Amino acid sequence: MTFAAGETTKTFTVPVTDDTTDNADRRLTLSLRPGDALVTVGANATLTVTDDDPAPDRTAPKATIKAPPSTTRSSLISKGVKATITVSEAAKLEVSLEGTPKSAVLSAAYGLTLVTRSLDASATRSVTLKPSRKLVGKPRRAFKVRIKVVATDTAGNRSTATRTLTVKR
Numbered sequence: 001m002t003f004a005a006g007e008t009t010k011t012f013t014v015p016v017t018d019d020t021t022d023n024a025d026r027r028l029t030l031s032l033r034p035g036d037a038l039v040t041v042g043a044n045a046t047l048t049v050t051d052d053d054p055a056p057d058r059t060a061p062k063a064t065i066k067a068p069p070s071t072t073r074s075s076l077i078s079k080g081v082k083a084t085i086t087v088s089e090a091a092k093l094e095v096s097l098e099g100t101p102k103s104a105v106l107s108a109a110y111g112l113t114l115v116t117r118s119l120d121a122s123a124t125r126s127v128t129l130k131p132s133r134k135l136v137g138k139p140r141r142a143f144k145v146r147i148k149v150v151a152t153d154t155a156g157n158r159s160t161a162t163r164t165l166t167v168k169r
Contacts, residue, residue, distance in 0.1 A: 063159055067163050145165060147162065
């Protein structure tokens with residue numbers, strides 16, 4: 001930039017590309033350097049480009065599960081178990097009914113997933129989970145199953161909620 005004889009101010013434009021990514025504000029140092037007899041002392045100025053994009057969402061959706069504390073084996077097989085799931089924001093839900101590690105009666109594989117359902121929710125959803133796999137053996141005592149909900153929002157944030165219930169003979 002060149003100052004003409006008698007000029008004491010200059011205006012210039014700094015092009016800024018707008019984007020949708022959150023960034024820190026950017027600072028540039030501008031300086032005048034003595035180049036001829038008109039500028040005898042260098043001077044600095046700071047130009048700040050303020051970012052106007054919102055910070056990304058890093059909060060996982062909170063999911064809660066309401067389900068009965070227990071059911072019978074015959075009811076689980078014939079009707080399933082009804083759960084009410086509440087989420088704090090719109091989310092994709094992966095809902096599963098799993099055997100718990102000490103419930104080998106469900107299968108030779110611990111942690112067997114008996115059924116999985118995918119659904120979208122924005123507040124409260126009810127879902128009935130009925131085992132899609134056959135329960136093997138006749139248990140001599142009660143065993144436990146777990147309802148597991150993995151909630152994922154549009155930003156990819158995830159949370160997991162579980163609820164264990166007892167299955168009586």
